[in-house]
Amino acid sequence: MARRPTIADVAALAGVSRATVSFVLNDRPGVAAATQQRVRAAVEKLGWTPSRSARALSTGRARAVGLVLTREPDLIGTDPFFPAFMAGIESVIAESGDGLMLHVCRPEHETDTYRRLVDDQRVDGVFLTDLRVDDTRPGLLRELGLPGVAVGADGGVEGLATVNLDDRPVVTGAVRHLVELGHRRIAYVAGPEEYLHAQRRLKACQDAVAEAGLPPCPVLPGGFTAEGGALATQELIARPDRPTAIVYANDLSATAGMAVAQEAGLRLPEDLSVVGFDDVPLASWTRPSLTTGRADAARWGRAAALALIDTIETGATPLVELDPAALMLRDSTGPAPATRPQP
Known part of the structure; x- marks a missing residue:
């Protein structure tokens, strides 16, 4: 089986250091135009793509977002809302190469699940769905310093981006x-x-x-x-x-x-x-x-993904109000x- 090309191969073909390759591919300033051209030509010739782990190390991000659901697994499989919602998320994050990490857990394990996501640096942010009366999750995310977007929160949630649709x-x-x-x-x-x-x-x-x-x-x-x-x-x-x-x-x-x-x-x-x-x-x-x-679950997913990315990258907590259900x-x-x- 042919060996997958590495960043070292790109650097050798372009006649530059691996650091220079990284600078070019991350659009950092200070690299001459001719050098940039050689690096990009080498990337194209070798068909090289960065691994997810390498990108995570270079950017300090997990390159994934999380969705924790406390519904029964068989109920999630039969409810068409969540597949459409997740498809909307995927349509946005796929453009950046990020992934969606889904966790299905029992209510008593919910808090530990969020803590593990943070401790293990598995995700850069999470979606909060099925908001509840006296919901403790927004406070938990603030405590953990984990970016999040509240889906379906009428009037917004302190410290979180919010995407709402008036039903x-x-x-x-x-x-x-x-x-x-x-x-x-x-x-x-x-x-x-x-x-x-x-x-x-x-x-x-x-x-x-x-x-x-x-x-x-x-x-x-x-x-x-x-x-x-x-x-x-x-x-x-x-x-x-x-x-x-x-x-x-x-x-x-x-x-x-x-x-x-x-x-x-x-x-x-x-x-x-x-x-x-x-x-x-x-x-x-x-x-x-x-x-x-x-309600257009896919549209909810797209809007929620865009809001979460905004929060992760800028620290903003936008309040997005979608058109009411028809x-x-x-x-x-x-x-x-x-x-x-x-x-």
Whole structure:
């Protein structure tokens, strides 16, 4: 197997020192134009690329960013949000040759995970997702001196870059849409109550229902999971006063709820209207296609990566506010049964 060329080979071919090669490739001043040309020609001829470890030693950086998730591994695999979010991150960091280090851990191991990342110098910064009530992670990052970006923090987080998307208007818009269609019994299947964005979506739904002059909506936990959405739907449609519409905190629980309702013999949207949140790719391919809020997880990932890089390189902590989520009206919502026109 042919030996991989080294920086020493580049230096020998260009007739310069290894330090000069490093200066040229890192665009440092003080190297004559002719010398720069010889070095770059040697690099091209040999097809040499710097190793990640060598770059880390020369720049003092790990050349990686981290994402620590405390959700169950099988739930991450089934939720389309995080693959799209990570794809958005990768689209940015791939340009600089950096890597994304993913850690999935149990809640009791979370603090130790962040400490190990710092102690072992594995990452230059981290993404904080699923922000919680009384979240201790921002304080931990400040203590560790680890740059971070808070994803979905309404109003920002002290000492951290923040990328936020207001998800409340789309939930409010979904309820108003259902009310305009004649629905008066609207239920909500919520995300984990400890998550700030789950609380925001729930409150937006409750406020919109109250604004319409309707009784408080039944609220059942769904946990952002397919199983949670299915169980909540089973309970809701078994009630004597079953809802004519259900709003779900995410698309995964909504699609599972749709399947449960259809298996029970309900027609969608003739007997039951359904609304999700996230607009994952599957949402437009369900039958009926799912009315949902478009959050664009890949765009979140790109914006979060750019903000984190800015923090790492300049120490800035930008507050980035993305365009609010948009309501995508599809076939899973229709007139309430009592108001549906008769053929």
